[in-house]
Amino acid sequence: MKDDGINLVVIAASLLLALLVCSVVYFVVLYRNKQLKNKKEQEELEANFRQELLKTQLEVQEETLNYISSEIHDNITQILSFVKLTLGSIASGIEEGKKTKIIETRELVAQTITDLRDLSKSLSFEHIASQGLIRTIEKEVERVNKSGLIEISLEQEGNSYSLGEQRELVLFRIFQETLNNTLKHAGAKHLKIMLQYDTDLFILTLKDDGSGFSAETLENKSGSGLRNIENRASLIGGTATIDSSPGKGCNIKVVLNPLKQQLY
């Protein structure tokens, strides 16, 4: 009877300890799962926040660009047109030497008006939306090629289709950012632009033959134009890969699934 009692107590003790250990192990497993879930949620929240922030920045930037565009179009070019007309009227009643200079000045003003109008169009969201991505890039390529700063070639593969106003605008801004970087930093002579339209894939490739840069430079330049390109691409559901090394130019590729819906 006594032995039965002690056996019972030993069994109960063992069971209790086993239960205790199991409970603690179960708690640890639950806790780790909860940690993972929370981490994932936090990362999602941060990603959403970054997206929202970038979206707001882009909206503000677009508003500013639109404002500058309308100012150039409605104010500065109007004043220059008036200057051009005035110069025309002055030129009619004066001696030949001065008249030639005035005509040359008038032509320069006319050229400035044309350039400013083109610039105004490239800044305006409405203009980009109405013209479409390819046409807007073509215009910009013409404008820059005319300047003689760099030689840009544009190629297209596949039948073009609309990617949506917002996405085309973002892609055009990526193009502008790249062009700006190429002109300012790369010292490139050629820039090649390729637009590839597949059924479920769109690829924009921008390749220059400039000085290039190391991977470290890209890593260290958070918030720079290059980082902006990646952020903007992610905002429209795409991915941007930047491939460069010193002396070997820079190749930027933006890949996008046109069928994938993106909030922005």
Place this chain on the structure above:
Amino acid sequence: MGYVSLASTLIITILGMVRFKKLTMPFKILIVWLAIDFLLDASNSWIISKYKNNARLSNVLCIGEYIFYVVIYYYLFRSKIIRRFILVSIGLFLVFFFINALFLQPFTSVFPTNAIMTAEILYVLLAILLFKQMLQYPLQVNIMKQSVFWFNTAILFFSTTMFLNLSLMNYYRKYHPENISLIVIFWYSIDIIFNILLGIGILNNKKEELTANV
């Protein structure tokens, strides 16, 4: 074995005192209690030789332990309701403890099992509630490096095994008094494991953790 248990208490007390400035408030309170506990345990033999039993010491340990541990839990909980419950429980427990010590289990001669069992039940409840809180607000820190986890596991381990200890002690005293030393060894083993768990908690505790978990 008793000396090993006492030495383990002393070691973790010294460890806590060395790290005292780096510890969070709950762990500072724990160290203070461990120091008191060590002194009381060390005087056990003297008390027995003087009063022929250690009932007085057990009563002091029971009430001291309860107040210190629930105050530690008070700092560890976020919930205002649980904190209020802890404060109320101190008052209620004090009343119950004195009724028990004066009328039910006289403090001069009887081991205060009523008070100890009540306290252990409350510790188990608080430990489970703290585990629940930890699940509600998980930290991005490895759980094995969280002092609160080790402290709570120690309390849960000690409190749940206390029921077993007491029942085994009663059983052996009644039916196998010749083997009572076995259960004493078991009791001390539990005590040493408890101290080791607390020691890991003290080693892992640092003030930065406070903002996240407490």
